[in-house]
Amino acid sequence: MRVLVTGAAGFLGRHVANHLLTQGHAVTGFDLARGGHPDIRWIQGDLGDFGSVDAAVVGHDVICHIGAVGDVYLAAEQPELAARANVVGCAHIGRAGASHRARVVYASTWEVYGSPRYEPIDEDHPCDPDHPYSITKLAGERMLIAADRLHDVPVLALRLGTSYGSGLRPNSVFRIFIDKARRGDPITIQGDGAQGRQFTHASDIARAFVLACTSDLRRRTLNIVAPVTISIKELAEAVVARYPTELSFGSPRPGDVAPALVSAERAAHELGWRAEMDFESGFSELMDAH
Amino acid sequence: MRVLVTGAAGFLGRHVANHLLTQGHAVTGFDLARGGHPDIRWIQGDLGDFGSVDAAVVGHDVICHIGAVGDVYLAAEQPELAARANVVGCAHIGRAGASHRARVVYASTWEVYGSPRYEPIDEDHPCDPDHPYSITKLAGERMLIAADRLHDVPVLALRLGTSYGSGLRPNSVFRIFIDKARRGDPITIQGDGAQGRQFTHASDIARAFVLACTSDLRRRTLNIVAPVTISIKELAEAVVARYPTELSFGSPRPGDVAPALVSAERAAHELGWRAEMDFESGFSELMDAH
Numbered sequence: 065m066r067v068l069v070t071g072a073a074g075f076l077g078r079h080v081a082n083h084l085l086t087q088g089h090a091v092t093g094f095d096l097a098r099g100g101h102p103d104i105r106w107i108q109g110d111l112g113d114f115g116s117v118d119a120a121v122v123g124h125d126v127i128c129h130i131g132a133v134g135d136v137y138l139a140a141e142q143p144e145l146a147a148r149a150n151v152v153g154c155a156h157i158g159r160a161g162a163s164h165r166a167r168v169v170y171a172s173t174w175e176v177y178g179s180p181r182y183e184p185i186d187e188d189h190p191c192d193p194d195h196p197y198s199i200t201k202l203a204g205e206r207m208l209i210a211a212d213r214l215h216d217v218p219v220l221a222l223r224l225g226t227s228y229g230s231g232l233r234p235n236s237v238f239r240i241f242i243d244k245a246r247r248g249d250p251i252t253i254q255g256d257g258a259q260g261r262q263f264t265h266a267s268d269i270a271r272a273f274v275l276a277c278t279s280d281l282r283r284r285t286l287n288i289v290a291p292v293t294i295s296i297k298e299l300a301e302a303v304v305a306r307y308p309t310e311l312s313f314g315s316p317r318p319g320d321v322a323p324a325l326v327s328a329e330r331a332a333h334e335l336g337w338r339a340e341m342d343f344e345s346g347f348s349e350l351m352d353a354h
Numbered sequence: 355m356r357v358l359v360t361g362a363a364g365f366l367g368r369h370v371a372n373h374l375l376t377q378g379h380a381v382t383g384f385d386l387a388r389g390g391h392p393d394i395r396w397i398q399g400d401l402g403d404f405g406s407v408d409a410a411v412v413g414h415d416v417i418c419h420i421g422a423v424g425d426v427y428l429a430a431e432q433p434e435l436a437a438r439a440n441v442v443g444c445a446h447i448g449r450a451g452a453s454h455r456a457r458v459v460y461a462s463t464w465e466v467y468g469s470p471r472y473e474p475i476d477e478d479h480p481c482d483p484d485h486p487y488s489i490t491k492l493a494g495e496r497m498l499i500a501a502d503r504l505h506d507v508p509v510l511a512l513r514l515g516t517s518y519g520s521g522l523r524p525n526s527v528f529r530i531f532i533d534k535a536r537r538g539d540p541i542t543i544q545g546d547g548a549q550g551r552q553f554t555h556a557s558d559i560a561r562a563f564v565l566a567c568t569s570d571l572r573r574r575t576l577n578i579v580a581p582v583t584i585s586i587k588e589l590a591e592a593v594v595a596r597y598p599t600e601l602s603f604g605s606p607r608p609g610d611v612a613p614a615l616v617s618a619e620r621a622a623h624e625l626g627w628r629a630e631m632d633f634e635s636g637f638s639e640l641m642d643a644h
Contacts (some may be wrong), residue, residue: 114434140504143497144404144445151441151493155434155486190480196445196500203441203493207433210486214430 066090067277068124068166070111070157071131072104073097075231076171076224076266080128083270084277094120095131111153114160121160126277129157129208130171132201135235136321139197146200154204158211158219168208169276170221174262174289174326176202184327187223187285195321209283218282222272225289225326228346229266230353241300242354245307255316257297259323264290265341272337279335286331290339293325306351356380357567358414358456360401360447361421362394363387365521366461366514366556370418373560374567384410385421401443404450411450416567419447419498420461422491425525426611429487436490444494448501448509458498459566460511464552464579464616466492474617477513477575485611499573508572512562515579515616518636519556520643531590532644535597545606547587549613554580555631562627569625576621580629583615596641 067084071077072093084091085103092105094117099106109116111131121127132150133139139146154170161168177185178192193199205221212219232239244251272288304311331337357374361367362383374381375393382395384407389396399406401421411417422440423429429436444460451458467475468482483489495511502509522529534541562578594601621627 140500143501144442144449147437147441147445147493147497151437151490152434155437158433190482192480193496194500194503196497196504199493199496199500200441203437203489206483206489207437207486210430210484210489211433213484214486 065125065277066092066123067126067128068092068094068120069128069130070094073099074130074134075229075233076227076269077130078231079229079266079270080130080273083267083274087274089277092120092124111156112148114156117156118160118163121164121166124164124166126167126169127157127161128169128273128277129154132171132204133197135233136195136197137235139200140195143196146196150200151203151207154207158208158215158217161217162211162215167218167277168220169273170205170208170219172205172221172223172285173198173201174223174225174287174324175321176205176223177324177326179322180324183325185287185324186327187287187330198321205285212283220276220279220281221285222276222288223285224269225264226261227266227269228263228350230350237296237299238350241303242351245303245309246354248309250310250312251300251304252312252314253296253300254314256313257300258295260293260295261323262289262291262293262326263343263346264288264339265346268339268341272331272335275335275337281334286335287326287328288331288337289326289328290343291328292343293323294343302347355415355567356382356413357416357418358382358384358410359418359420360384363389364420364424365523366517366559367420368521369519369556369560370420370563373557373564377564379567382410382414401446402438404446407446408450408453411454411456414454414456416457416459417447417451418459418563418567419444422461422494423487425523426485426487427525429490430485433486436486440490441493441497444497448498448505448507451507452501452505457508457567458510459563460495460498460509462495462511462513462575463488463491464513464515464577464614465611466495466513467614467616469612470614473615475577475614476617477577477620488611495575502573510566510569510571511575512566512578513575514559515554516551517556517559518553518640520640527586527589528640531593532641535593535599536644538599540600540602541590541594542602542604543586543590544604546603547590548585550583550585551613552579552581552583552616553633553636554578554629555636558629558631562621562625565625565627571624576625577616577618578621578627579616579618581618582633583613584633592637
């Protein structure tokens, strides 16, 4: 298949593009940033500009739409930037997908659910996000599903767990902890560290994208979330076990998302996807990569 | 109070601006279109351009944020336009409101709820919109409520019923029926006409905005919907009773929103608002105005 990966210069985009290559697909990367990979055709462009999105989609069977303002702190500070990239961007992707008969696989997030009304959260759980990042990611998801219904572009949205793996953004909690510990600086946990995340390895997420590219599922959402919850405190302790340093607790950071238990059972049944990387192995791999 | 009304050249914006004037408030209109009203200062500007929004907000106590892509058919055809005006626009309004300490009263819509999970729908009902219009209106509402929480700008969102009154858009169902009947052309109902709407008169909506401007309620949503449901068939029959013409039935229009019974009890208790215009009077007034 010929697959366009938006956000291909970002953490998840790179993992998805690389995994598509190993599976024998032809990959084009699309990103604001310039990229360099010998096996990937690269298009530098802006999701907010329909002309560049439309031109990029020509000749592709599938769009893995991963490009977004994915930094929650940036989204809180500049919500208009998140709205433009994440909502207008999805509208552009939906329109270009419809024009050029390309299927869309969208990188949504478990954070669209908001506070749990029941747990574990399945895909029928109401969505009530309260942060500019998750609000705009959900609106983008819905714009794409609406494009499927109104303009007949097949759309499958993957609601991804908090991802980790090599090449994480410097302001992710993993990188902050690891970078501080390696310098011997103290690690400060915001809040009591009891809140957990179902950290999902980028290799598992990349596998889900490849399955989704070749699936016929459409007009649907699927949770792509690893089953085990790791608390922030456990994460910090694992880092400190590798690079001993002081561990302290600070006040919670405003806008941090409360934890919720999310089920990926539907993805197992319908897409044949299960997380394969256990946290210990994924964490060791990440530490070794640094 | 000094009130900025966005979308002041539109149907609802005009009603709200006029009612604010009669209540002794100083009104500034903001719209893409040029406007003309001797008692209203006018600023021509674009919600998608932060500079023009920010400059317009200076010196106002309240923003009645009504400007939007409000035409559902336009939103379906050009979802990126709806995303820009309705989501990026709200992000700009929230940011400007925070900068200049202005309260925001937002024109949301009952259509944000999507298919009812229970009826009557109150403000705690989950929101699951599926059309680019309602998706972007809800995202805008949530961006503003998030701005209240993150940046301390007081926001009250009014989820308005389907509005009617003098000056309706030519492609509203009222105007289409009335204009056809007056010309003696047949009226075609899309579907069986059994679907109803809680048509809410613009004068009642304008009253709700004025109450909301002077209220302290914030970080909240309130349904502003008249209690009586009128079916499309009843509406058509009322028009035909005034201007006799042929009445026929066609296939449903894709993207039309299914009806749902919405309760405005909370607005009665918390804002002291109830619809005062009964449909017969409002309809007669509208017919006389044409």
